[in-house]
Amino acid sequence: MKKWIAFMILLACLCNHGQAQTDTGKVYLFCYFKGSSADGLHMAYSKDALEWKALNNDSSLLRPEVGVDKLMRDPCILKGPDGKFHMVWTVSWKEKGIGYASSDDLVHWSKQQYIPVMEHEAGAQNAWAPELAYDAKKKQYIIFWATTIPGRFPATDSMGDHNHRMYYVTTKDFITYSKAAVLYDKGFNVIDATIMPYGKKYVMFLKDETKNPPQKNLRVATSKKLTSGWSAPSAPITGKYWAEGPTALWVNNSWIVYFDKYRDHKYGAVTSTDLQNWTDISDKVVFPKGIRHGTAFAVTQAEFDRLVSLLK
Numbered sequence: 613m614k615k616w617i618a619f620m621i622l623l624a625c626l627c628n629h630g631q632a633q634t635d636t637g638k639v640y641l642f643c644y645f646k647g648s649s650a651d652g653l654h655m656a657y658s659k660d661a662l663e664w665k666a667l668n669n670d671s672s673l674l675r676p677e678v679g680v681d682k683l684m685r686d687p688c689i690l691k692g693p694d695g696k697f698h699m700v701w702t703v704s705w706k707e708k709g710i711g712y713a714s715s716d717d718l719v720h721w722s723k724q725q726y727i728p729v730m731e732h733e734a735g736a737q738n739a740w741a742p743e744l745a746y747d748a749k750k751k752q753y754i755i756f757w758a759t760t761i762p763g764r765f766p767a768t769d770s771m772g773d774h775n776h777r778m779y780y781v782t783t784k785d786f787i788t789y790s791k792a793a794v795l796y797d798k799g800f801n802v803i804d805a806t807i808m809p810y811g812k813k814y815v816m817f818l819k820d821e822t823k824n825p826p827q828k829n830l831r832v833a834t835s836k837k838l839t840s841g842w843s844a845p846s847a848p849i850t851g852k853y854w855a856e857g858p859t860a861l862w863v864n865n866s867w868i869v870y871f872d873k874y875r876d877h878k879y880g881a882v883t884s885t886d887l888q889n890w891t892d893i894s895d896k897v898v899f900p901k902g903i904r905h906g907t908a909f910a911v912t913q914a915e916f917d918r919l920v921s922l923l924k
Contacts, residue, residue: 639916640664640861641689641718642870642899643699644906649685652676653699655718656900657916661863661908662893666900668923673719678711678726679703686857688806688907689718690744692753698786700727700742700755708733710742710757712786717915719922727755729781729792735761737774741857741905745807745814747782747838754838756780756795758803768801768822776801776821780839796833796842804856806907807838814838815887817858817869820845828854830871832887849882849890857905870897872905879903 642656642664652675656664667673676684685702692698697718701711708730713721730736742757758776765775778796781789796802801821808815813836820827829848835841850871857872866885873880873894880894911919 637913638910639913640863640908640910641916642859642903642906642908643687643689644903645685645687646670646902646904649683649702649904650676652684653687653701654900654903654906656903661861661868662896663898664900664903667919670900673923674713674721676701676703676711677724679707679709681705681707684711686741686804686905688741688743689909690746690753691909691911692746693748693751698744698753700744702740702742702757704738706738708736708739708759710739710755714786717922718919725786727781727789729755729757729789730759730779732791733759733761735763737761740776741804743806743907745809745838750782752782752784753786754780754782754807755789756805756807758805765797765799767799774801776803778802778805778818782839793839795839798833798842798844800827800845804858804905806859808860808862810834810887812836815860816842817849817860818845819856819858820848826854828856830855830858830869830882834887846887849884850880851892853880855880859907861908861910868893870908874904 640658640661652672655667658664676682681704687701689699696714698714703711709726709728712725715721737760740758745754760774760776768775779792780795783789803821804819806817816833830850831845833843854875855871860869868883870881879899881897882890884890
């Protein structure tokens with residue numbers, strides 16, 4: 613009898629453990645902007661990474677407060693090892709800094725900061741689409757974005773889209789930052805990069821912004837280090853349409869790269885298991901109407917449930 617009771621207790625523990633694992637399953641979130649972005653942060657969710665539904669009745673969760681133009685374009689959210697959600701965004705078409713705020717629950721945010729990442733560059737014209745990544749080895753964050761500085765890269769300075777390159781700073785605390793440096797320069801106009809860990813290396817999805825002859829497509833680069841050693845870009849992974857604002861998820865052993873088909877006023881997606889062979893699945897993804905450039909990321913079921921409860 614005692615052995616039977618012990619067996620039943622063990623079985624109950626195993627069942628409870630299995631339930632706990634189920635409760636911590638992933639839910640995918642997508643932060644984005646609409647229109648001019650003056651109303652701020654919007655968010656959608658998905659259980660399968662294909663069909664996305666707006667949260668908060670597709671109303672803003674956070675309104676922009678920093679920068680001259682007070683915009684909140686191209687939001688990027690990353691959960692750090694400190695348990696906080698860190699967000700950066702574009703504050704203006706022409707300012708030399710970016711916006712930053714953090715949150716424990718994606719509803720209540722810290723005081724917004726203006727980070728003057730390119731203020732030291734007299735000729736800098738912008739700071740577009742900043743994104744975040746975390747370097748676990750160095751225990752620091754990297755913030756990267758696109759800037760054009762007339763005359764800095766003469767070979768592409770007069771090609772219609774000037775000479776955008778990807779720049780970056782590092783920080784451990786979002787208080788002090790390194791001086792901006794070039795992150796990606798392969799001799800062409802590049803914007804809208806996003807970086808994801810991939811085994812023992814990193815993968816960068818980027819937009820070839822070349823205007824003459826027109827490219828306006830997405831490509832892939834890889835590196836063993838976050839801030840250096842990036843490869844030349846791959847062949848385009850998107851089609852004849854113009855694409856921008858890539859963001860990626862690793863789902864069921866496959867990459868899904870979402871992007872803004874900005875000329876067609878809709879979102880698209882491509883998928884791959886090896887970063888070389890890509891299939892267009894734009895007809896399989898559903899997004900809220902009017903969604904613009906944003907970032908996809910995963911949270912636990914518990915984090916999602918808390919978010920939903922706070923929005924009620």
